[in-house]
Amino acid sequence: MSPFDPSHPGKTLAALGEExxxxxxxxxxxxxxxxxxxxxxDDCAVIPASPRPQVVxxxxxxxxxxxxxxxxxxxxxxxxxxxxxxDLASMGATPRAALVALTLPPRTRxxxxxxxxxxxxxxxxxxxxxxIGGDIAQADHTLAASLTLLGQPPAGARLLTRAGARPGDWxxxxxxxxxxxxxxxxxxxxxxxxxxxxxxxxxxxCMTDISDGxxxxxxxxxxxxxxxALDAGAIxxxxxxxxxxxxxxxAPLDHALTDGEDYELAFALARRADRDAxxxxxxxxxxxxxxxxxxxxxxxxKNLPAGAIDLTRHHGYExxxxxxxxx
Amino acid sequence: MSPFDPSHPGKTLAALGEExxxxxxxxxxxxxxxxxxxxxxDDCAVIPASPRPQVVxxxxxxxxxxxxxxxxxxxxxxxxxxxxxxDLASMGATPRAALVALTLPPRTRxxxxxxxxxxxxxxxxxxxxxxIGGDIAQADHTLAASLTLLGQPPAGARLLTRAGARPGDWxxxxxxxxxxxxxxxxxxxxxxxxxxxxxxxxxxxCMTDISDGxxxxxxxxxxxxxxxALDAGAIxxxxxxxxxxxxxxxAPLDHALTDGEDYELAFALARRADRDAxxxxxxxxxxxxxxxxxxxxxxxxKNLPAGAIDLTRHHGYExxxxxxxxx
Numbered sequence: 001m002s003p004f005d006p007s008h009p010g011k012t013l014a015a016l017g018e019e020x021x022x023x024x025x026x027x028x029x030x031x032x033x034x035x036x037x038x039x040x041x042d043d044c045a046v047i048p049a050s051p052r053p054q055v056v057x058x059x060x061x062x063x064x065x066x067x068x069x070x071x072x073x074x075x076x077x078x079x080x081x082x083x084x085x086x087d088l089a090s091m092g093a094t095p096r097a098a099l100v101a102l103t104l105p106p107r108t109r110x111x112x113x114x115x116x117x118x119x120x121x122x123x124x125x126x127x128x129x130x131x132i133g134g135d136i137a138q139a140d141h142t143l144a145a146s147l148t149l150l151g152q153p154p155a156g157a158r159l160l161t162r163a164g165a166r167p168g169d170w171x172x173x174x175x176x177x178x179x180x181x182x183x184x185x186x187x188x189x190x191x192x193x194x195x196x197x198x199x200x201x202x203x204x205x206c207m208t209d210i211s212d213g214x215x216x217x218x219x220x221x222x223x224x225x226x227x228x229a230l231d232a233g234a235i236x237x238x239x240x241x242x243x244x245x246x247x248x249x250x251a252p253l254d255h256a257l258t259d260g261e262d263y264e265l266a267f268a269l270a271r272r273a274d275r276d277a278x279x280x281x282x283x284x285x286x287x288x289x290x291x292x293x294x295x296x297x298x299x300x301x302k303n304l305p306a307g308a309i310d311l312t313r314h315h316g317y318e319x320x321x322x323x324x325x326x327x
Numbered sequence: 328m329s330p331f332d333p334s335h336p337g338k339t340l341a342a343l344g345e346e347x348x349x350x351x352x353x354x355x356x357x358x359x360x361x362x363x364x365x366x367x368x369d370d371c372a373v374i375p376a377s378p379r380p381q382v383v384x385x386x387x388x389x390x391x392x393x394x395x396x397x398x399x400x401x402x403x404x405x406x407x408x409x410x411x412x413x414d415l416a417s418m419g420a421t422p423r424a425a426l427v428a429l430t431l432p433p434r435t436r437x438x439x440x441x442x443x444x445x446x447x448x449x450x451x452x453x454x455x456x457x458x459i460g461g462d463i464a465q466a467d468h469t470l471a472a473s474l475t476l477l478g479q480p481p482a483g484a485r486l487l488t489r490a491g492a493r494p495g496d497w498x499x500x501x502x503x504x505x506x507x508x509x510x511x512x513x514x515x516x517x518x519x520x521x522x523x524x525x526x527x528x529x530x531x532x533c534m535t536d537i538s539d540g541x542x543x544x545x546x547x548x549x550x551x552x553x554x555x556a557l558d559a560g561a562i563x564x565x566x567x568x569x570x571x572x573x574x575x576x577x578a579p580l581d582h583a584l585t586d587g588e589d590y591e592l593a594f595a596l597a598r599r600a601d602r603d604a605x606x607x608x609x610x611x612x613x614x615x616x617x618x619x620x621x622x623x624x625x626x627x628x629k630n631l632p633a634g635a636i637d638l639t640r641h642h643g644y645e646x647x648x649x650x651x652x653x654x
Contacts, residue, residue: 036490041547044414044415044478049379049381056424057370058428058473099385135473137428142471146472148426148428208370215330
């Protein structure tokens with residue numbers, strides 16, 4: 001469904017106006033938003049005190065960039081939240097509350113927005129978090145939504161960051177990679193239980209989620225003086241990566257390394273960890289999600305091992321480039 | 328300065344790309360952003376535990392709506408933060424940390440964005456808060472920034488909400504109203520010390536800030552079964568409201584009631600409060616900022632007192648209307 005309906009202005013936001021729109025949003029969100037001041041309806045939302053540290057992240061979905069008319073509006077609302085849930089998962093945190101800021105052209109269909117909010121609310125309920133606030137503003141040419149997500153570690157648990165890997169540590173990824181454009185980019189499941197479990201394993205040193213392609217997203221995990229050496233044969237290719245490769249003639253591996261929007265987790269495991277025992281524990285806890293060791297961090301001054309991927313020849317998704325080619 | 332430079336693509340974001348842009352943003356923010364994971368650079372930002380409740384709000388600035396080419400980019404960055412600070416002020420809260428999500432056309436001038444971030448950082452430093460995270464995404468037709476602000480009440484203090492007024496309570500506003508378009512909309516000072524002081528006065532029942540015009544912003548303060556009865560002669564008209572009226576032939580009062588973007592505070596004082604003593608305490612604490620009693624809440628079934636403003640004849644700024652007229 002296109003978000004816009006130029007031929008029926010009576011069915012668009014222009015006919016509704018702000019006050020009735022806000023009332024409608026409350027209705028669409030239902031019990032996913034609590035009464036003010038804990039939810040929508042005051043100058044700020046109030047969050048109860050908590051003895052734990054908080055984590056917070058913000059990510060958008062923009063029409064034409066993160067979704068197009070082929071993605072159902074409910075899935076767009078869910079994707080907005082899931083992108084942020086994936087960031088929380090990568091720290092081992094659990095979600096608490098979210099705020100949503102939208103820019104909307106007046107020609108936006110009311111029905112499109114209703115399904116967007118219903119999809120967002122359903123996803124919020126499924127993850128036991130509240131939509132506590134937001135903003136709507138007019139932008140004549142861009143439909144965009146930005147979600148700020150607050151969370152915290154499970155009681156007594158640590159938060160994993162991107163820092164902490166050491167040279168020699170093993171690199172792992174969950175799931176399979178590549179070809180997300182054919183559907184995974186909005187059908188994915190954020191790896192929240194997996195992230196929380198991994199943060200509780202002492203041999204896991206650091207973690208991130210794969211949003212721009214592992215060729216790019218692994219870089220911040222590399223310890224100073226080291227770089228990733230990935231085994232080309234070990235990268236878990238998705239069926240979608242193979243299909244995309246068959247269509248465009250690029251290598252399936254290149255899709256897996258650079259497509260982005262996999263929303264899988266990548267992490268470093270301590271060099272001396274018992275990898276077999278770790279794999280067995282994973283398989284017992286998450287029997288249906290593959291976990292793959294794809295390489296390790298090697299000192300920068302050493303040559304890459306034979307067969308290792310030269311990541312400088314693969315680029316993940318880079319935002320804000322006028323062209324895809326490097327300067 | 329226009330944010331865009333179509334004739335010098337080498338001076339725009341298209342020439343910079345995401346990675347160098349993020350490095351530049353860190354440089355522009357300087358010590359306004361702490362090292363990750365407390366600041367920018369990880370999947371989430373980590374906020375230390377606090378024994379107090381938290382408040383959170385989100386508000387944008389959009390090119391063509393909240394600012395135009397006449398507003399200096401530093402002031403745009405500051406305005407983005409100040410709009411949200413005003414929401415915190417209206418609850419009596421103090422700021423802690425902020426996240427900024429931008430949508431940027433690739434033709435955005437690097438220099439414009441630098442000044443935007445430097446203005447944001449200077450304002451953050453002045454208010455002793457950190458910019459802890461954010462996101463940048465490409466939108467070809469809309470330059471917009473959305474800021475999420477986290478805060479908390481001062482130690483031991485209450486948070487004021489919009490609820491709590493009773494019929495008969497007095498209505499007050501800080502400062503003067505109207506004509507903000509001539510400059511106040513970006514030169515204003517968020518009323519943070521005033522808000523915190525007011526929240527500490529037991530006779531203040533509820534509070535909000537004036538962003539869309541008091542004709543609209545007072546509505547949520549009205550207790551069930553009551554409405555505002557404002558004394559037309561008491562509304563504190565700004566010099567800018569008078570100038571705007573001289574230009575467009577509308578009444579200065581209409582400007583004061585409906586222009587919006589005043590970012591003053593409006594609050595209800597208990598009916599039986601000692602108003603003289605309250606005014607003296609205010610004047611001692613804030614000798615330079617006018618405080619004005621503009622009316623009171625009267626039961627809906629009673630007629631408005633003679634000389635009271637009929638607010639149904641004045642409309643504050645309503646977002647997302649294709650036309651300014653009512654349906």
